[in-house]
Amino acid sequence: MAKLSLGLQLGYWGAQPNPNFVAQAQCAEKLGFDSVWVAESWGNDCFTPLAWIGAQTSSIRLGTAVAQLSARTPTACAMASLALDHMSGGRMILGLGASGPQVVEGWYGQPYAKPVTRTREYVHIIRQVLAREAPVTNDGEFYPLPYHGPNSWGMGKPLKPIVHPLREDLPIFIGAEGPRNVTQTAEIADGWLPLYYSPYRQEVYADQISGAKPGFEVSPIVLVNVHDNVEEALYPVKAMLGFYIGGMGSKARNFHKELMSRMGFTDEAEQIQQLFFEGKRDEAIAAVPSQFADEISLCGPKERIAEKLKDWENSPVTSLLISGDETLMQTMAELTL
Structure with a gap:
């Protein structure tokens, strides 16, 4: 039975920044949480609050959950990551995700084609x-370096970063749902x-993560x-x-709905979307x-949550990313750490 670590998932900002996000992170660090994570969508970016x-x-590790591929080029993302890794003394975790076609095409103005290959x-x-x-x-089709395509001046040349990265092995995590994407991850x-994981249906992902290298981390939002x-x-x-399965996607393609179906709830997923x-x-x-x-x-009385945690400890999950106030963080630290 593996001991679980805890991460604080701060998520997105709403209409205004969360006024307590730094205090929450400091509280998590004092309680022994391993990591803190910031999300981005079509509002705040994830690197600025994390810095x-x-x-x-x-001491707490600093993660992006997730930095959207279409928000910045790979080299720009690498620059932000190596800068934050230096400034934090080697605490950066780069969490990446392809997002979905509504955001990529509607907000970033880019095609969503071949997300697995692009990742x-x-x-x-x-x-x-x-x-x-x-x-x-x-030499890939999405991010050619150097660029010699239409409107090129023909002057591009391969470059190395001026700054020497603090860590070559800065950890890269990927937010993935589809079978091919999880297998590649x-x-x-x-x-x-x-985005969600059931320790009671480990067979849904068992084959997909069987090829992971030692030390591979699995950190679901719980x-x-x-x-x-x-x-x-x-x-x-x-x-x-209800929001993710019903509204985060089109009628034709909704990755969250498809995942719920693969987890054994096909009819219910269809009804929710309808x-x-x-x-x-x-x-x-x-x-x-x-x-x-x-x-x-993990819902219900404290004693029930403590019992359910044993099922998570008997799964491939290594860390639980949770959201909540100081009281909830204290409770989870007592139960888990």
Whole structure:
């Protein structure tokens, strides 16, 4: 039975920055949390808040969950990562993700084609920058280096980073859901960031992560809600699932819905999406099965959560990324660390 570590997932900002995000990170560090993570979508970026946190902490690892591929070129992403790694004394974790077609094409104005291939190419370039063994080159279709395509001046040449990276082995994690993407993540990355994971259905991912190298980390986001009534405790989990499965994607393609189907809830996933598209959001949330919501979260009385943690410890999961106030972080530290 492997001991789990804890990470604090700060997620996105809303209309305004969370005024307590630095204090939360400092609290997590004092409690012995291993990591703190910042997300980005079409609002805040992830590197700026993480640098702010890094300047006011000393030991907790600093992760992006996730930096979107389309937000910056691979070399720009590598530059931000090596800079933050230097400034934090080697605490950076680069979490990457392809996002989805709505964001990539609607916000970044780029095609979403071949996300798995694009991810591989992106990581390959970042690894070259961090290794700093030779000028960086790439023959791939998405990020050719040097660029000699349309409108090129023909003057580009391969370059090495001026700054010597602090660590060649700066860890790269990937947020992946589809079978091909997860399989590739186990092959090319140091860790995997599942949006949701069930320790009771390990067979869903067993083959896909079987090729991971030793030390590979699995760090899912796990919603924790301490409450005497289990069904009431599960409501925020159902609300999250209803939004992701119903609304985060088109009718034709929704990666979250497809994952729920692979985990054994095909009919329920279809119903949730149908209700959401009909504008019946409350009914969509109510249609989320309690069993599914319960499997991917830690909800209910404290004693029940302590018992369920044993199931997570008996899975490939290495760290639980949780969100919550100081009281919740304290409770989880007592139960887990």
